Amino acid sequence: MTGIGFTGAPLDRNDAMRNDVVAIAAALRSPLARLLRMEGLEPALSEDWALIWDDVPADAQHADYIFLGLYDDAPCFAALPPRPANPTVSRPGWHLLSTLPDDQAAIWGAAKSVIDWHWRHGFCAVCGSPSTVFRGGWARRCNDCNAEHYPRVDPVVIMLAVDGERALVGRQPSFPAGRYSALAGFIEPGESLEEAVRREIYEEAGVRCGAVHYVASQPWPFPSSLMIACIAEAETTDIVLDENELEHAFWVEKADVQQAFDPNCADPVFILPPPQAIAHHLFLHWAFHR
């Protein structure tokens, strides 16, 4: 499946370079070096809605920059400013993102997740001491106990329970009016993703599922999840809602999902999640390709 939001970054992350302080310092000073312009955690966009790349300041120090990777031969960086007193809440600026091609959104998403992680991980969780950036901005080391810390990626399952030609959809109170989506939840220690799919559907909607089929995945930089989209075969159909998680859930007919994709449909049964979200592609896959 292609065309999924926040995927397709054209950068070579070049992990080997991250460990080489001399190479990173040289890359920062390279005339080819490019610096991603950000406004806090949001991407700065040009008049034609593209990411903006600046020169790297001449006095740049490697510990203040994240090495995003090589674009052809150009080393690309994002600045790692000190944590603001009150960082913006990590929610997507949809008005910006909806105009950004997936591959550019992917570059910004990686930078945003890593900066955000540094801001929330200035201290060592093992001993409480301050820590220092290393590995080209992709790790921190404790100044006291030397424990190493790596950016966190939280795997999340997002899934449609299906019963023949019907799929289970739900909405949270915070959703825009009419919007429904696939159910979702964090994978916990000690469970496979298939087990997490079955547990979450049962916890949120009381529906038991059997076989689970993987569909696609997506990094989701709010703050740093890996969304894993699946379809699960429902074995029961009565809905018992967890009202702490969902405001409403129902079984939607495949024909109604197909209609929801029709831009000329004036009165869809529900409003789909936006195309940047993998749930959109999960509905598309189930409704038209399965």
Next chain:
Amino acid sequence: MTGIGFTGAPLDRNDAMRNDVVAIAAALRSPLARLLRMEGLEPALSEDWALIWDDVPADAQHADYIFLGLYDDAPCFAALPPRPANPTVSRPGWHLLSTLPDDQAAIWGAAKSVIDWHWRHGFCAVCGSPSTVFRGGWARRCNDCNAEHYPRVDPVVIMLAVDGERALVGRQPSFPAGRYSALAGFIEPGESLEEAVRREIYEEAGVRCGAVHYVASQPWPFPSSLMIACIAEAETTDIVLDENELEHAFWVEKADVQQAFDPNCADPVFILPPPQAIAHHLFLHWAFHR
């Protein structure tokens, strides 16, 4: 795919109960309550190689226990002792684990990962202050800034690049003699699992891949990974080894992998990973079911 190590725990994790301090305290005092016996981070095993369950001490305090879930009506717990000065290095006790059925290993794996996480996360990464257990042992809250912290699950891709009837296998210097496995690596912020598969194969072996197919997943409690097994279609075949990651890599013929599964084969081309590891099942799937 069934029979994968560390999956199939028969416990209902009952997330709703975790948030209810009164319910957790009552469950601890229940005559049905069971306490998983551990020796440090290792499972204590009975003479017939099963997990051992004890009574919960009468004076048990909820902040000192992790609620593992309900087994039928019996609430199951693991103790959360203070972090030892020098915790055992988190490597599998294979001699123990090889005798433990998958579903019992799964119960232990969840307990082990969560205890291990608490031991490495006694302090708030945001501000450096000590933090306190809550949510039935499934979270910590900072005593100072109130930031909430949840057990970490690190998604890892583990994959066979395949070129027709050949698959790419590699060995790390730490492997037992003759052992080869699938390549593997952590998924990073800002990439899909398919992108991580292609990046890791290229970084470690210099092989470019196209389409990626999901096969299966497994929680891996060393310390707390989610292993995501895939097959990737190779588009190049020359191997350029990253000697920091791998000691050797080669293209193995499918017939030789089939032979490696034959217990009567005296001289296999390579020694498979053990059945508890998802790599074993990935080889099985590719060699016999694809």
